[in-house]
Amino acid sequence: MKYKSQKVAYWFFALSMLLFGLQIVYGFIMGSAHAGYDGLHSIIPFNTARAVHTNLLVVWLLSGFMGAAYYIIPEEAQRELVNVKLAYVQLISLAVVGVIAIVGYHFNYWEGRKFLEIPRPLDYLVVVNVLLFLGLILTTLFKGKRKTTTALVLSMGLLFAALLYLPGMLPFDSQVKDSFFRWWVVHLWVEGVWELIMGGILSFLLIKLTGVDREVIEKWLYVIVGLTFLSGVLGTGHHYYYIGVNKIWLIVGGIFSALEPLAFLAMALFAVNMYRKGEKKHPNKLALYWTLGAAIVSFMGAGLLGFAHTLPQTNKYTHGTLVTAMHGHLAFWGAYAMIVLAIISYSLPNMTGRKLYESTRGRVAFWLSNIGMIGMTVAFGVAGVAQVYLERKFKMEFMAVQKEIEIHFVVLILCATIFLTGIISYMIDFYKHGKPNDEALETVSN
Amino acid sequence: MLSKKQARAFFLGGTVITFLIFIGLTIFSFSKAQDQSNDENITEAVVKGKELWEANNCMGCHTILGEGAYYAPELTKVVERRGEGYIKAVLTTPVDWAPNGRKMVAYGFSQEEAADLIAFFNWIGKIDLNGFDTVVSPLAKDE
Ligand code: HEM
Ligand code: HEM
Ligand SMILES: [Fe+2]
Numbered sequence: 001m002k003y004k005s006q007k008v009a010y011w012f013f014a015l016s017m018l019l020f021g022l023q024i025v026y027g028f029i030m031g032s033a034h035a036g037y038d039g040l041h042s043i044i045p046f047n048t049a050r051a052v053h054t055n056l057l058v059v060w061l062l063s064g065f066m067g068a069a070y071y072i073i074p075e076e077a078q079r080e081l082v083n084v085k086l087a088y089v090q091l092i093s094l095a096v097v098g099v100i101a102i103v104g105y106h107f108n109y110w111e112g113r114k115f116l117e118i119p120r121p122l123d124y125l126v127v128v129n130v131l132l133f134l135g136l137i138l139t140t141l142f143k144g145k146r147k148t149t150t151a152l153v154l155s156m157g158l159l160f161a162a163l164l165y166l167p168g169m170l171p172f173d174s175q176v177k178d179s180f181f182r183w184w185v186v187h188l189w190v191e192g193v194w195e196l197i198m199g200g201i202l203s204f205l206l207i208k209l210t211g212v213d214r215e216v217i218e219k220w221l222y223v224i225v226g227l228t229f230l231s232g233v234l235g236t237g238h239h240y241y242y243i244g245v246n247k248i249w250l251i252v253g254g255i256f257s258a259l260e261p262l263a264f265l266a267m268a269l270f271a272v273n274m275y276r277k278g279e280k281k282h283p284n285k286l287a288l289y290w291t292l293g294a295a296i297v298s299f300m301g302a303g304l305l306g307f308a309h310t311l312p313q314t315n316k317y318t319h320g321t322l323v324t325a326m327h328g329h330l331a332f333w334g335a336y337a338m339i340v341l342a343i344i345s346y347s348l349p350n351m352t353g354r355k356l357y358e359s360t361r362g363r364v365a366f367w368l369s370n371i372g373m374i375g376m377t378v379a380f381g382v383a384g385v386a387q388v389y390l391e392r393k394f395k396m397e398f399m400a401v402q403k404e405i406e407i408h409f410v411v412l413i414l415c416a417t418i419f420l421t422g423i424i425s426y427m428i429d430f431y432k433h434g435k436p437n438d439e440a441l442e443t444v445s446n
Numbered sequence: 447m448l449s450k451k452q453a454r455a456f457f458l459g460g461t462v463i464t465f466l467i468f469i470g471l472t473i474f475s476f477s478k479a480q481d482q483s484n485d486e487n488i489t490e491a492v493v494k495g496k497e498l499w500e501a502n503n504c505m506g507c508h509t510i511l512g513e514g515a516y517y518a519p520e521l522t523k524v525v526e527r528r529g530e531g532y533i534k535a536v537l538t539t540p541v542d543w544a545p546n547g548r549k550m551v552a553y554g555f556s557q558e559e560a561a562d563l564i565a566f567f568n569w570i571g572k573i574d575l576n577g578f579d580t581v582v583s584p585l586a587k588d589e
Contacts, residue, residue: 033548034517041542041549046517047506112503114514149450173493175570176483177476179513215450222453230460233468242578243511244483245475250576252471256464316581320512320520387516392581398519399546 001350003074005081007436010351011091012067013344016060017427019098020337023056024420031416034402035409044106051105051117057332058115059098064340065197066094069137069158071347072204076151077144082136090132097125113178115186116168123169130162149218150207153225154200160193176244183239190331191232191260191302198294198339199225199267205291205346206271210278217274224266231259241312242319250312257310261303264335268303271295284349286362290342293370297338301330301377317392322405323384330377341426352433353440365426372419376412383408482574495566498559507550510570512578518550520582522575525567533567534560 001007029040029049038046074081081087101118104110110117118126141147141155168185172178203221207214237253271292282288305327309318318324345362349355356362383405390401474480499505505514510521524533536543536550537560543550555563 030517036547038549041551045507045549045551047503047515047551050506050515050517051503108502110501110503112500112505114505117503117506149454173488173496174483174485175496175499175511175566176573178496179511180472180475219448219450219453222450222457223448226453226457226460229457230464233461233464234471236468237471240475242575243513244573244575246480246482247576248471248474316578319578320509320514320516320582322516325516399548402548403546 001347001436001440002442003080004438004441005084005087006071006074006347007351007438008081008084008087008091009067009071009347010436011088012063012070013348013430015091015095016064016067016340016344017430019056019060019063020423021427022102023053023060024416024423026050026053026056028413028416031409031413034406035413036406047112048105051110052102054115055101055105055117056098059094061332061336061340063094064344065158065194065201066090066133068197068201068340068343069133069154071343071351072154072201073137073140073144073151076146076148076204077141078146079140079144082139082143086132087136090129090136093125093129093132097122097129113168113182116182120169123165127162127165130165134159134162148214149221150200150203150214153196153203153221157193157196157198157200161189161197164188164193179243180240180245183236187236187239188233190335191235192229194336195228195232195263195267196225198298198335199228201339201343202267202271202291202295205287205342206274208346209282209284209288209291210274211280211282212274212278220266220270220274224263224270227259227263227266231256231263235260235310238310238312238315241315254310254312258307260310261299261307264299264303268295268299283355284346284357286357286359286366287342287346289363289366290338290345293366294334294338294342297330297334297370299334301327301332301334305330305377317388318384321384321387321391322380323388326377326380326384329380330373333373344430348430348433351436351440353437354433356429356433359429361425362429365422365429367422368425369419369422372415372417372422375415376419379408379412379415383412482576484569484572487569487572489565489569491562491565492569494559494562495564495569498555498563499566502551502553511573511575512582518548521567521570522573522582523571523579525564525571530564533564537563 026049029044030046030053032038033046070081070087101122104119105117109119111119137155137158141151164185167181170181172181199221203217206212206217234252235257237249238257240249240253272295275292309315309323309327349357386405387401390396390404391398507515507518508521509515512520537553537555538557540552540554542552
């Protein structure tokens with residue numbers, strides 16, 4: 001760690017870990033309900049569990065991205081964060097808004113719009129919070145000694161993510177329009193601006209871990225984010241096929257979304273090649289695992305499994321089935337969860353001064369969580385494909401089909417247990433690093 | 447070989463062009479002539495129904511227009527499938543509705559609220575979905 005203010009990142013990461021753990025608990029509640037055990041129905045009905053599960057996911061990832069920015073921006077800009085106190089205010093207000101939202105979901109206080117369940121009054125608090133965050137990051141960047149491409153791409157991703165939250169707050173009387181603009185948030189986040197954030201973090205990590213020249217890495221970063229927007233913006237059309245808007249989206253969405261995997265393929269090839277090319281091998285092997293893992297697994301989850309149902313001919317049958325849940329899990333895991341875990345693994349030893357670069361526990365965390373998540377993806381996938389055939393080809397009743405596929409949720413829960421074991425190992429490692437401290441300043445060369 | 451400058455131009459150029467096309471197509475999609483959703487038939491009851499739909503996060507279990515959760519049936523063509531009487535019974539019952547073992551929350555809506563939700567479903571059911579409606583069994587009218 002080079003600047004004292006980078007320590008703020010630690011607390012955002014700690015918040016991430018906490019919320020991540022809670023997210024998984026609600027995942028188990030839903031998995032059990034699908035398997036036929038809905039004992040908690042009267043206190044935590046499925047829709048509560050689901051809103052909590054997906055919103056905690058988004059909040060812990062955002063907290064991770066914010067932590068990443070607080071760590072990366074000072075180092076790239078070569079100066080302390082402009083105001084550390086305000087950064088802590090921002091952290092606490094983020095946590096408070098998150099907690100109110102999550103508690104509210106247990107008392108029917110929400111806005112039932114998938115992924116954007118946060119009620120309107122809280123939306124405004126989110127906006128204020130994010131403005132504070134952006135203010136701190138952007139002033140640090142612009143007062144800094146240098147403005148690197150890595151820092152610019154990361155900040156641009158964060159800024160656009162904030163701007164794109166706004167269309168989700170527009171009120172509509174028509175469900176069709178409501179849904180149309182909801183995708184401006186959800187799709188343009190995960191298949192647009194979040195990829196900039198991911199690209200920025202990935203580029204920072206590759207520069208640090210492989211020692212390849214910054215100029216080379218940053219050039220490819222532009223190519224990757226270029227591919228992202230070129231395909232991803234019009235690719236939004238893959239959500240407009242069957243919601244009551246013009247057929248033109250079948251063509252536009254079909255063609256452009258089919259190109260989206262290219263950005264993820266480029267990211268995977270980029271990471272692996274830079275690793276091969278790198279002369280300097282940083283001792284932090286675990287960070288390298290997570291970094292390369294994110295680039296590769298995101299291609300599997302978002303690129304391959306996204307492509308699997310993105311053409312209108314296929315999507316007509318899979319739209320709104322468990323096939324979507326299969327893809328959603330591996331994509332979110334590979335791209336965003338893993339990149340957050342990568343930056344944590346890299347920065348934690350630097351902030352705390354404890355160089356736990358190589359540990360059995362760390363490797364167990366990596367392998368078990370990935371094997372568990374891939375198993376879960378297969379379980380969702382088998383259930384989803386069976387659902388598509390039985391329900392949409394053979395026209396069986398929804399609930400009759402659900403009974404047929406219950407067993408796959410037992411498999412899901414088993415795999416989720418493996419996944420959880422990995423995540424618990426990761427959290428123990430996190431805890432063992434101890435707290436960040438100023439003695440860690442400059443103790444590492446990079 | 448590609449230079450960093452060219453790479454940046456590719457990024458900025460591609461972004462601006464696709465974004466402009468995207469805005470153009472959005473405006474086109476919502477022009478009156480292209481409307482597939484019978485926008486003019488959105489009555490006060492439909493709007494109230496949508497508010498109830500959101501206030502209770504029905505989408506947290508069901509899908510509508512193929513969007514939502516995968517725990518409970520798709521409701522796009524529910525009126526055609528079940529009829530209004532059945533739906534009213536589900537919405538107004540004070541005990542958990544669970545004909546197949548899986549429970550729905552017992553909302554115990556008033557007659558008026560149930561009518562609003564049914565108006566909402568009726569409107570949804572008449573949207574032109576580019577052929578999706580013929581696939582989504584058991585909504586599909588065979589043929
Ligand atoms: C990291 C990137 C990605 C993430 C995190 C992600 C996540 C998700 C999630 C959570 C959904 C469900 C959304 C909802 O129904 O509200 C979804 C839907 C979808 N995704 Fe992705 N996705 C990613 C990338 C991609 C890519 C690159 C493609 C295409 C090549 C793709 C194709 C689709 C399609 C077609 C659907 C709609 C499924 C349906 O009709 O039910 N995704 N994605
Ligand atoms: C123990 C682990 C987990 C279990 C058992 C689990 C289970 C589930 C279940 C049952 C659903 C609801 C499907 C439905 O609507 O019927 C769901 C939704 C979702 N979960 Fe998980 N989950 C777990 C972990 C995760 C993780 C780690 C992530 C992200 C990295 C994640 C991301 C999501 C997303 C994005 C959705 C919404 C998917 C969609 O609507 O298509 N889950 N999860
Ligand atoms: Fe998408």
